[in-house]
Amino acid sequence: MPRLPLLAALFGGLLFGAPALAADVPLAGYGYPLDNPFEATIASTPPELRPELPSDDDIDQADYDLKLRPEREFELPENFWPVTKLRYRLAEQDGRAPLIFIISGTGASYASGKTEELKRLFYGAGYHVVQLSSPTSYDFMSAASRTATPGLSRQDAEDLYRVMMAVRAQHPKLDVSEFHLTGYSLGALNAAFVSELDERLRSFNFKRVLLLNPPVNLYTSVTNLDRLVQTRVAGIDSSTTYFELVLSKLTRYFEEQGHIDLNDALLYDFQQSGQKLSNEQLAMLIGSSFRFSVSDMAFTADLINRRGLITPPNYPIKEGTSLTPFFKRALQCDFDCYIVEQLMPYWREKYSGGSLPQLVDEVSLYALEGYLKKSPKVAVMHNADDLILGPGDIGFLRRTFGERLTLYPRGGHCGNLNYRVNSDAMLEFFRG
Numbered sequence: 158m159p160r161l162p163l164l165a166a167l168f169g170g171l172l173f174g175a176p177a178l179a180a181d182v183p184l185a186g187y188g189y190p191l192d193n194p195f196e197a198t199i200a201s202t203p204p205e206l207r208p209e210l211p212s213d214d215d216i217d218q219a220d221y222d223l224k225l226r227p228e229r230e231f232e233l234p235e236n237f238w239p240v241t242k243l244r245y246r247l248a249e250q251d252g253r254a255p256l257i258f259i260i261s262g263t264g265a266s267y268a269s270g271k272t273e274e275l276k277r278l279f280y281g282a283g284y285h286v287v288q289l290s291s292p293t294s295y296d297f298m299s300a301a302s303r304t305a306t307p308g309l310s311r312q313d314a315e316d317l318y319r320v321m322m323a324v325r326a327q328h329p330k331l332d333v334s335e336f337h338l339t340g341y342s343l344g345a346l347n348a349a350f351v352s353e354l355d356e357r358l359r360s361f362n363f364k365r366v367l368l369l370n371p372p373v374n375l376y377t378s379v380t381n382l383d384r385l386v387q388t389r390v391a392g393i394d395s396s397t398t399y400f401e402l403v404l405s406k407l408t409r410y411f412e413e414q415g416h417i418d419l420n421d422a423l424l425y426d427f428q429q430s431g432q433k434l435s436n437e438q439l440a441m442l443i444g445s446s447f448r449f450s451v452s453d454m455a456f457t458a459d460l461i462n463r464r465g466l467i468t469p470p471n472y473p474i475k476e477g478t479s480l481t482p483f484f485k486r487a488l489q490c491d492f493d494c495y496i497v498e499q500l501m502p503y504w505r506e507k508y509s510g511g512s513l514p515q516l517v518d519e520v521s522l523y524a525l526e527g528y529l530k531k532s533p534k535v536a537v538m539h540n541a542d543d544l545i546l547g548p549g550d551i552g553f554l555r556r557t558f559g560e561r562l563t564l565y566p567r568g569g570h571c572g573n574l575n576y577r578v579n580s581d582a583m584l585e586f587f588r589g
Contacts, residue, residue, distance in 0.1 A: 180555070180560050180562045181564045182564065187566055189206075189567055189573050191568075194540075194568075197569030202576040207576065208575075208577040208581070211281045216276075217248065217250075217251070218247065218276075218286075219247060220245070220268075222242035223245070223301070225300060225319065243300035245320070246268060247328065254333070256285040256337070257338065258336070260289050260317065260344035260347045262341050262571070265290065265450075266294050271574060274574065274575050282587075289320060291343060292307045295453055302316050303316060304503065305457065306503045308495070309500070309504060310347070317351050318351055321351075321361065322360055337364055337367075338367075339369060339583075340369065341369040341370055341574060342545070343375075345369050346375065346522065349525055356532070363534065364589075367583060369538050372522075374521045374522075378545035378546070379493075380493070381546075382444055383444065383451075384444070448488065452490060453487070455490045456487035467483050467486050529558065536562070536563070538563045539551075540564070540567060540569060541564055542568070563582060
């Protein structure tokens with residue numbers, strides 16, 4: 158019996174699976190132009206539909222380093238010297254202002270594109286802004302993680318919280334009126350756990366916390382993304398690779414246009430052309446990007462902890478050592494492989510962990526359901542067609558957040574974060 162294709166399941170199961178509530182944004186009048194979640198995820202918002210934001214030249218910002226020296230059982234390999242300090246970015250207002258921390262998504266650094274866009278949005282609205290790398294990024298794992306084994310949400314939140322306190326301590330003269338917190342994708346899940354931790358420790362007393370496109374069930378979300386790599390793509394055979402196929406389409410597109418204009422509108426315009434990528438090709442592109450992030454995380458965790466799963470534990474790693482053969486091996490490891498081979502063994506050893514379902518519950522929003530239900534300062538913005546959502550996820554968000562959930566009808570995974578309607582709604586939430 159043929160299995161239901163993943164793409165059909167994503168299209169059919171997310172858009173029309175539940176009745177509308179007051180928190181749902183109706184499709185009529187929303188105006189976001191991309192009704193294909195794969196295109197939205199990759200191409201984002203057409204430039205003319207984005208808000209006007211300050212340029213980097215108009216922002217008083219700088220990058221800073223933190224020497225955290227986290228207590229841990231391992232020493233960094235010799236070639237990790239560039240990331241022994243954690244780098245972050247601070248944009249300062251002239252005078253007293255609220256401060257917002259932004260946590261980046263899976264594998265992303267503090268300077269990633271979406272984090273930068275959010276920085277410009279909040280800075281333009283009068284906030285001090287601190288940009289932080291994801292706990293799953295190699296720089297955070299090297300310089301700030303006590304275990305270099307990300308994925309345990311409470312542990313990742315504790316690492317992030319120490320970073321936030323160190324950032325505040327490094328800028329004692331920064332005039333802050335109140336603290337806020339946000340994150341997108343996995344960074345949104347991290348923000349939820351950081352908020353709950355702060356509820357107990359009271360170091361920041363965050364006034365408002367906004368979760369942008371968070372995974373509900375972390376295992377479901379990463380499984381959805383992992384499966385996109387397995388999509389069957391027409392035109393790919395033993396003599397033509399996926400990347401050759403995409404490159405040939407781009408070449409023909411540029412020939413038709415007569416020039417190469419690498420600007421923000423490129424992907425959107427490309428998808429309106431005759432060379433547009435199919436849903437299957439878009440799915441593989443999204444899945445490939447995620448696989449690179451996961452492979453980088455698995456490789457870094459294995460190398461730092463000397464587990465010997467990817468890099469032999471006694472292999473001499475020096476500044477000039479080529480790591481390419483080991484990273485190729487890491488590309489064979491999806492998120493399920495990382496969980497089975499690294500995360501679960503560590504969890505069971507250090508925390509007397511149990512089964513996979515127990516781990517999934519512990520690292521997902523389920524673990525915070527009681528806190529999130531009763532905390533009026535925490536809200537969610539999500540998309541009904543988000544690729545990372547699975548059956549029951551939207552229902553959980555509705556039951557847990559009620560009117561604090563804003564559900565947009567389209568946008569894919571974080572594709573509409575820079576749509577001006579969404580941007581206005583974000584600012585309105587933080588202004589109260």
